[in-house]
Amino acid sequence: MAGLLGGLVLLTACGLSLAQPGVPEEAAAAADAAAHAPLTKGEIKARRDFQMLDFNKDGKLSRAEVALFPRLAAAFDTADTDKDGFVSFAEVEVFAVQYRAERAAAKAAEQEAAGKK
Numbered sequence: 226m227a228g229l230l231g232g233l234v235l236l237t238a239c240g241l242s243l244a245q246p247g248v249p250e251e252a253a254a255a256a257d258a259a260a261h262a263p264l265t266k267g268e269i270k271a272r273r274d275f276q277m278l279d280f281n282k283d284g285k286l287s288r289a290e291v292a293l294f295p296r297l298a299a300a301f302d303t304a305d306t307d308k309d310g311f312v313s314f315a316e317v318e319v320f321a322v323q324y325r326a327e328r329a330a331a332k333a334a335e336q337e338a339a340g341k342k
């Protein structure tokens with residue numbers, strides 16, 4: 226009986242840890258970045274996402290590699306600034322900067338609109 230109970234506790238513990246994949250790793254990466262590198266948390270995430278998406282590890286994203294991600298697929302042509310059919314990490318960085326600027330501008334406009342009401 227005690228053995229069965231122990232098994233259940235173990236299963237629950239496993240289930241909980243599976244429910245939050247990568248959280249400790251992300252926290253560790255952020256702490257590591259703060260300690261060593263001038264990279265922001267967002268840049269580290271972007272780099273990791275890029276490497277994760279780059280299935281064939283050729284250092285660039287093809288349309289097929291982002292096909293599973295509708296938002297990325299939609300942004301593909303915009304991000305591919307030199308129109309070679311691939312998005313390099315440099316292109317992702319440029320796109321991310323523009324995207325963040327647009328988001329910030331949109332948010333500022335939103336707040337301004339909300340403030341006027």
Ligand SMILES: [Ca+2]
Binds near residue numbers: 284285290
């Ligand atoms: Ca690739």
Ligand SMILES: [Ca+2]
Binds near residue numbers: 308310311316
């Ligand atoms: Ca390109």
